[in-house]
Amino acid sequence: MTSTDLGMPTVAPDDVGFLRGTESFPVAAHRALADTQLRRNLGHATRTIRGKRARVVAEVPDWEELRRAGEAIKADTMARLPELLEQLEEAVTARGGVVHWARDAGEANAIVASLVREAGADEVVKVKSIATQEIGLNEALAEQGITATETDLAELIVQLSDDRPSHFLVPAIHRNRSEIRDIFLRALPGVDPDLTDEPRRLAMAARAHLRRKFLSARVGISGANFAAADTGTISVVESEGNGRMCLTLPDTLITVMGVEKVVPRWSDMEVFLQLLPRSSTAERMNPYTSTWSGVTPGDGPQAFHLVLLDNGRSNVLADEQGRAALHCIRCSACLNVCPVYERAGGHAYGSVYPGPIGAVLSPQLTGISGPDDPNASLPYASSLCGACFDACPVRIDIPNLLVQQRAASIASHRTPTAQDVAMRTVAAAMVSPARFRAAERVLGLGRFAGRSGRIRFLPYPGSQWTSARDMPTPPPETFRQWWKRTRGAGS
Amino acid sequence: MRIAVIATCLGDAMFPQAVKATVEILERLGHEVVFPEDQTCCGQMHVNTGYLDMALPLVRHHVEVFADAADVSVAPSGSCVGCVRHQHAMVARRGGDEGLARAAEELAGRTYELSELLVDVLGVTDVGAYYPHRVTYHPTCHSLRMLRVGDKPLRLLREVRGLQLTELADAEVCCGFGGTFAVKNAEVSTAMLADKMANVLTSGAEVCTAGDSSCLMHIGGGLSRLRSGVRTVHLAEILASSDTERSGAGPSGTEQGTPARDIVFDTAEVGESKGVHP
Numbered sequence: 001m002t003s004t005d006l007g008m009p010t011v012a013p014d015d016v017g018f019l020r021g022t023e024s025f026p027v028a029a030h031r032a033l034a035d036t037q038l039r040r041n042l043g044h045a046t047r048t049i050r051g052k053r054a055r056v057v058a059e060v061p062d063w064e065e066l067r068r069a070g071e072a073i074k075a076d077t078m079a080r081l082p083e084l085l086e087q088l089e090e091a092v093t094a095r096g097g098v099v100h101w102a103r104d105a106g107e108a109n110a111i112v113a114s115l116v117r118e119a120g121a122d123e124v125v126k127v128k129s130i131a132t133q134e135i136g137l138n139e140a141l142a143e144q145g146i147t148a149t150e151t152d153l154a155e156l157i158v159q160l161s162d163d164r165p166s167h168f169l170v171p172a173i174h175r176n177r178s179e180i181r182d183i184f185l186r187a188l189p190g191v192d193p194d195l196t197d198e199p200r201r202l203a204m205a206a207r208a209h210l211r212r213k214f215l216s217a218r219v220g221i222s223g224a225n226f227a228a229a230d231t232g233t234i235s236v237v238e239s240e241g242n243g244r245m246c247l248t249l250p251d252t253l254i255t256v257m258g259v260e261k262v263v264p265r266w267s268d269m270e271v272f273l274q275l276l277p278r279s280s281t282a283e284r285m286n287p288y289t290s291t292w293s294g295v296t297p298g299d300g301p302q303a304f305h306l307v308l309l310d311n312g313r314s315n316v317l318a319d320e321q322g323r324a325a326l327h328c329i330r331c332s333a334c335l336n337v338c339p340v341y342e343r344a345g346g347h348a349y350g351s352v353y354p355g356p357i358g359a360v361l362s363p364q365l366t367g368i369s370g371p372d373d374p375n376a377s378l379p380y381a382s383s384l385c386g387a388c389f390d391a392c393p394v395r396i397d398i399p400n401l402l403v404q405q406r407a408a409s410i411a412s413h414r415t416p417t418a419q420d421v422a423m424r425t426v427a428a429a430m431v432s433p434a435r436f437r438a439a440e441r442v443l444g445l446g447r448f449a450g451r452s453g454r455i456r457f458l459p460y461p462g463s464q465w466t467s468a469r470d471m472p473t474p475p476p477e478t479f480r481q482w483w484k485r486t487r488g489a490g491s
Numbered sequence: 492m493r494i495a496v497i498a499t500c501l502g503d504a505m506f507p508q509a510v511k512a513t514v515e516i517l518e519r520l521g522h523e524v525v526f527p528e529d530q531t532c533c534g535q536m537h538v539n540t541g542y543l544d545m546a547l548p549l550v551r552h553h554v555e556v557f558a559d560a561a562d563v564s565v566a567p568s569g570s571c572v573g574c575v576r577h578q579h580a581m582v583a584r585r586g587g588d589e590g591l592a593r594a595a596e597e598l599a600g601r602t603y604e605l606s607e608l609l610v611d612v613l614g615v616t617d618v619g620a621y622y623p624h625r626v627t628y629h630p631t632c633h634s635l636r637m638l639r640v641g642d643k644p645l646r647l648l649r650e651v652r653g654l655q656l657t658e659l660a661d662a663e664v665c666c667g668f669g670g671t672f673a674v675k676n677a678e679v680s681t682a683m684l685a686d687k688m689a690n691v692l693t694s695g696a697e698v699c700t701a702g703d704s705s706c707l708m709h710i711g712g713g714l715s716r717l718r719s720g721v722r723t724v725h726l727a728e729i730l731a732s733s734d735t736e737r738s739g740a741g742p743s744g745t746e747q748g749t750p751a752r753d754i755v756f757d758t759a760e761v762g763e764s765k766g767v768h769p
Contacts, residue, residue, distance in 0.1 A: 026676050033678050339665045343682040381676060383669025383683070384539055386636035400581070406541025419540075427537055427545040430500070431552050433529040440504045454715050464674035468681040469712030472505065479498045479507035483526045 009314035010104070011367035017105040017136040017311070018164070019366050021350015024377035028348035035345075041176045042345055046336045052282035053333060053391075060278065069271045070394040074327035077263060078317060084229040084262050085308060091232025095294025097304040102256075104311045109140035112221065112254055115305050116146050119252040121218045127236055127243040128152030129223025130330060131258050131309055133165060133352040137221070148221065149213045151242040153206050160187035166346025166354060168332035169280050174345055177202060210242060220246035220301065224257040225276070225329070227306075228266040233293040234306065235269065237276060237286050247290050253301035258309050260317075260326040272329060275393035279331035312365035321404050325361045327394045334388035334398060340381055349381065350374050356388035360401040368412040376412060379405035440478050492613070493523045495561035497602070499571045499704070500532035506704040512731035513567045513605055516618055519731075527560045535574035538582060540671045547586040550579045554594050557602070563612060564602040567727045569634025569702045570670075572604040577637055604634055605727055606643040606702060616646045621734040623653030627696035628726075629687070629710065631703040632665050644702055644726055651729060659699075660690045668709035684713045691721060702726045 012019050021028060032038055057063055077084060089099040102108035116124055124141065126132065126148050138148040138159075150159040154172040158165050161183045165171030172180070181197040184205050191205055222243065226235045234255055236243050247253060263272070269291075277286040295304050317323045335341045335355035346354035351362035359378040368376045379402045382388075388398040413420060429435040455471035457463070465471060477485070494517055502510045514524050534549030553575070557564050566572050576599040583592035609615050628648060634640045648656055667673065667683025674680075687710060691699045699714070701707050704725055711723030 026678065029676065029679050033682055339667070339683050340676070340679050344679055379541070380672065381679075383632070383665045383667060383672045383680070385632035385665035385669070387632075387663075387665070390636060403539060403541060403543075403578075406539075407543045408541075410541045420542075423537060423540065423542050423545060427534075427542070427549060430531040430534070431548045433531060436500075436531040456716075461674055464677040465712070467677055468684065468716065469673075469709060470715040471712060472708065474505060475507050477507065479503045479510040480526075480528065482507055482511060483528075487526070 009310075009318050010312070011315050012312035012365045013104050013106060014366070016109065016140070017134050018352045019134060019312075019362050019375075021347075021374045023350070024374050025344070025348055025350075025381040026377065028350065029344040029381070032345045032348050033343060037176070037179075038174050038345055039343065041174055042342055045170065045173050046342045049282055049336050053279065053336065056278045056282050056284055060274070066271060066275055067393055067395050070275050070329075071327065071396075073263060073268050073271060074394050075324075078260070078323050078326055081259065081262070081317060084264055085259055087229040088227055088232060088262050089308075091228075091230065092234075092294055092304075092306050093232075095232050097232065097294040097306055100305060100307045102307050102309050102311070105135035105309075108135050108256055108307050108309050108311070109137055111305075111307050112137060112256065113141055113144045113146065115252070115254055116141065116219050117144070119219050119303070121146070121252075123147045123149070123213075123217055124219040124221050125213050125217040125246045125250065126150050126152075126155075127220065127222035127246045128155045128171070128238065129221070129256065130165075130168060130352055131223045131256050132221065134258075135256070135309065135311060137256065149210075149217075151210050151213065151246055152238070153203065153240060153242070156206055156210070157183055160184070164347060165352060167335060168330045168353075168355075170332075174347070210245075214242075214245045214249050217246075217250050219252045219254065220250040221254045221256065222247060224255050224261050226269060226272055227257060227262045228269065229262050229264055231266045231293055233266055233291050235289065235291045237273070238288045238290075239281055239283075239286055241288050244288050244290050247292065248300045250301055252303040252305070253292075254305045254307065256307045256309055258311070259313050260328075276329055276331055279329075279333040279391070279393040312367075315367065316361070316364040319364065319404075322360070322364050322401060322408075324396050325357065325364055325401055327396050328357050328361065329394060331393055333391040333393060337387040337391045338382070339385065339387070340383065344381070349378060351378075356382060356398045356402070357392075357396065360398060360405050363405050363408065368409050370412050370414065371409075371417055373412070376409040379403075379409055437480065440480070492563065493525065493561040494608070495525050495527055495557055495564040497530065497533070497557070497564050497566035497568075497571060497575075498526065499566055499568045501708075502567060502704055505708070506725065509567045509704050509725035509727045512725065512727035513565065515731045516605075516609070516727065517565070520613065520615060520618065522613075523561075525561050527556045530556045533566075533571045533574045533579075534582070535571055535578070536670055538574060538578050543582055543585055546582050547588070550582050550595060551588075551591055553579070554591060554598055558594060558598055562601065563608065564598070565605055565608045566602070567605045567702065567725060568704065569604045569631050569638055569640065570705060572602055572607075573633035573637035575599050575602045604638055604640060604702060605730075606634075606640050606647055607638065609647060609730075610643040617650035618647065618730050620651040620730045620732050621653050622651050622729045622732045624698050625655045625657055625696045626698045626700055626724075626729065627657045627659045627691060627694040628662070629659060629666060629691070629699055629701040629706065630662055631701050631706045634702045635663060640702070647726070647730060648700070651732075652734075654729070657694045657696045659694050659696075661686070662690075666706050666710050668706045670705070673709060680709075681713075684709060688713050688717065688719070692719060697721055698729075699723045700726050700729055 100111045150156045157172040167173040177197040224234045225237045277283045341355045353361045363375040429439045458466045498510045534546040537546035579595035580592040666687040667680040707723040
């Protein structure tokens with residue numbers, strides 16, 4: 001790192017990467033809600049994994065203690081992040097790796113592209129990684145004439161269909177197997193035209209394609225689940241083994257890692273390797289856990305580069321409450337239990353980080369530019385039901401962060417919106433008992449009432465309620481009036 | 492015990508029957524209920540919509556009104572008590588008023604949702620109620636996950652004579668109300684409501700009850716729109732019902748909830764025969 005700029009931390013750039021969609025959540029959700037296939041796919045997938053997760057979590061007697069340990073390690077990490085990152089850099093360097101510091105998506109993409117070119121490659125194989133999706137690495141490499149092949153099965157499905165991921169763990173959760181068959185028949189090179197939608201046949205088709213890529217690629221690119229600062233050990237946790245292929249077969253390995261993924265000690269992995277698989281795939285243990293420290297002569301990649309990515313994370317770290325969003329280990333448990341995610345799907349969030357954690361992470365990484373910023377709508381994409389907090393393996397208080405980000409969203413209004421004015425008026429009435437009583441008396445909703453005593457239509461914004469729900473007519477007497485009538489004044 | 496009732500703004504203006512029922516239950520159990528008349532709103536709508544600065548005077552007002560009003564405070568609402576207990580101090584601290592934050596915490600420590608007050612503080616599960624209907628219980632999110640009321644409402648319902656409790660599938664899933672969420676994301680809210688209503692209808696219940704008028708307004712509004720023949724009734728109203736009730740416990744009420752009416756109790760008889768808390 002050559003920069004000595006000590007100014008305020010900056011947010012992620014707007015023109016590189018995928019942290020912000022083009023429309024607000026309600027607008028995007030409108031389309032998703034009408035997609036019956038999507039609703040069925042998501043409902044089935046999230047319901048299945050919710051049930052499995054609940055079963056494997058219930059069998060761990062010290063689950064709550066593990067959650068608290070995970071929370072404590074992450075809080076400690078954030079409290080001394082700069083120090084731990086420098087320690088990580090030292091340890092990685094000592095073991096033959098090279099560490100690069102990227103302030104934002106653009107810098108990270110440029111670093112990776114030049115490393116690939118230096119390795120003399122125009123093709124790379126990729127381990128499933130959300131950080132590289134965040135920065136739009138594949139698109140940036142393509143601009144440089146470098147072809148990136150996703151090797152995670154679900155990520156490959158997304159790539160072949162020119163789609164976007166909609167889930168941390170299962171990027172193609174919005175697709176069912178007959179859709180996947182159609183995608184493979186359309187886009188998988190050399191595919192058997194008699195391919196069926198039998199899961200095994202689909203996996204074998206992908207395997208044949210990917211094997212060719214693994215054997216020819218000279219550069220592998222990965223993300224990281226964890227990086228131990230004391231030993232410089234990077235870790236990737238996966239189910240398929242395709243990641244292991246990318247991490248071991250190529251000559252050069254490049255890992256792009258968000259700075260928040262560092263943990264203080266190798267021994268901290270004990271906690272997270274118990275928390276993560278049960279929370280994400282609902283497995284007691286994930287099939288493949290790869291760890292590596294620098295390079296080992298004669299074994300595996302002989303060049304290892306670690307790109308440490310900020311891209312707005314320092315901005316999140318600067319907020320004492322908001323920084324808890326950086327504790328996320330991307331297990332996707334909060335997505336699977338979220339009733340909003342289950343119905344609207346991941347694409348409605350615009351960002352590569354969907355669901356409850358995405359709704360608090362994305363706006364912090366990008367900042368909120370004003371009421372029309374699509375990310376300003378994300379913190380409101382929740383009924384604050386709290387299921388996400390209960391499911392989170394590191395106890396991130398997502399409901400509280402959603403409220404804090406709603407406040408940040410409102411703070412971005414340069415001129416008051418109609419809602420701001422309405423809320424101010426209501427607040428003013430509510431601090432004055434006399435004004436509150438007067439407001440109650442003139443509620444006057446009754447004039448819209450139907451004959452039945454239920455209100456079937458209200459003018460905007462009440463129409464947002466009566467579009468699907470009746471409203472009771474106000475009672476003839478408020479509680480306050482009843483109390484006064486039956487108990488007299490002065491009680 | 493001297494108990495201050497928090498009517499809640501919604502309960503006061505739109506669902507007085509739930510607040511009246513709360514008063515009736517507590518008085519029937521022999522407690523002194525007071526209604527601090529300067530009360531307005533706990534500020535939950537402002538807090539949860541992100542207007543934390545505007546909520547600060549509301550928090551201050553709530554603390555001023557209730558701090559010396561009684562031994563404990565009670566609201567027939569899990570979400571309003573959730574706001575008092577988990578958000579008031581946060582709002583005060585964010586506004587730089589540590590004194591208020593501490594006063595809010597002290598008050599929150601003796602502010603209860605109705606089922607908590609009955610079961611934990613007053614040690615009662617049988618309140619002498621009679622309600623001969625098939626009822627299903629929806630645990631509202633804030634009572635379930637903010638207050639952790641657990642099975643307290645069910646323990647109260649199981650003691651109600653004549654009441655047949657039916658199981659609600661996916662009971663712990665949010666109904667989709669979520670305050671301003673219901674209008675800001677009306678379509679997702681409606682999609683969540685559709686699933687909740689389907690589960691309520693397949694439960695075979697004629698009444699869906701809960702500890703929050705707001706969620707019931709949402710569920711009941713949907714059931715009413717569908718002319719489903721199932722109505723919503725606040726938990727407090729069921730617990731306040733008795734077989735000496737003037738208008739009887741027949742098939743009264745509408746899909747929108749029981750009509751606002753006075754409920755008359757013979758407190759002496761109920762108190763003696765059921766041996767309820769003095």
